[in-house]
Amino acid sequence: MSKGEKKRRRALDAYSTLQRAASMASAQVEQAVHPFGLSASQFGVLETLQSRGPVHQQELAEALGRSKAQMTAIIDALEARGWVRRERHATDRRFISVYLTDDGRAVLVSTAPARSDAIVAIMAELSGDQRARLARLCRRLLRVLDPEQSIEPIDESHAEAHDDAADDAHDDDELDDPAVETTLPSPT
Amino acid sequence: MSKGEKKRRRALDAYSTLQRAASMASAQVEQAVHPFGLSASQFGVLETLQSRGPVHQQELAEALGRSKAQMTAIIDALEARGWVRRERHATDRRFISVYLTDDGRAVLVSTAPARSDAIVAIMAELSGDQRARLARLCRRLLRVLDPEQSIEPIDESHAEAHDDAADDAHDDDELDDPAVETTLPSPT
């Protein structure tokens, strides 16, 4: 078998494994949030509102990678349950700002832990160092996949956007591998 | 910030990055296959038939993680285009074996390279070592996510006991696997 053939197969293997892990993980996480009656998108909206404060629907749509039409539906559902409210912009009445209500905040408070518990449970299979490595490898893929905004998703307030694994190295209870992916080598 | 808090945020970060990378990658790969008029599931069926030979619909459903009802629809579409054909099992007439036709094989031949090109292009962002590491980390996650069938990889069907960072320095040329293209396309 040729060298190129083999490399190709390795790439396919990495891809399919990545896909399978991501899909099973998200299934498990969504299941954890489901009892609260929140879809992943709805949760994302609430979370974004919490971290950014009131924003326009379009901004939400962009942040979460949905169309404005989808965002209308998502907000509709959240508004119907009283978790967000809409308010026209005072001066430019084309805009609608979406606000998180107290109820919405409460839902988030009770949902977020269930969600992150599920995520932590999955990620517990990896050591702290491995988690960081996984994130870094994925971020690297995102450089090709999403060159635009490959610098932070819907990050929480304090963005530690700089290269991770450097800050306080004593936060993980498991083996902190010192040989942390020092490479970050030459693209191409 | 507490130790647990931080660990939690790291887990969330790893999770969201994984999800984003997987979803953008699959979008890109599906786009590469789309011109051929094949959905990911349809491609998966053809590929499975190629590597395993004729199988029952239920076997296909299990292999690809779809319900038998879904599989009926998928096979319907493929059969309508003449890429597979159904045939009742001779002795137990409840079973239907699905065969890849010559046309189906031809479609696969012209589609598979486009698909794997797309995957290789994405994975080219990583070094060979990083690709292997990514696959290994994901497979590790699958141990919790899918304990059943988390065995089938390309080069370590047994070695899961040791910790990484040590392996994959060498090229094990060979591993002539008959089941090339075991790519199990992911649910979206």
Place this chain on the structure above:
DNA sequence: TATTGTTATACTCTATAACTATA
């Protein structure tokens, strides 16, 4: 009675375009 595959239904997501109201 159990199993294979089909049909029917319903609900979610996604993708688009046409529409409104504002600017």
Place this chain on the structure above:
DNA sequence: TATAGTTATAGAGTATAACAATA
């Protein structure tokens, strides 16, 4: 005219349950 949001529609994907033919 351009933009923000809404509505309508159509297509996939998913999840069930009821059903027919076969065992």
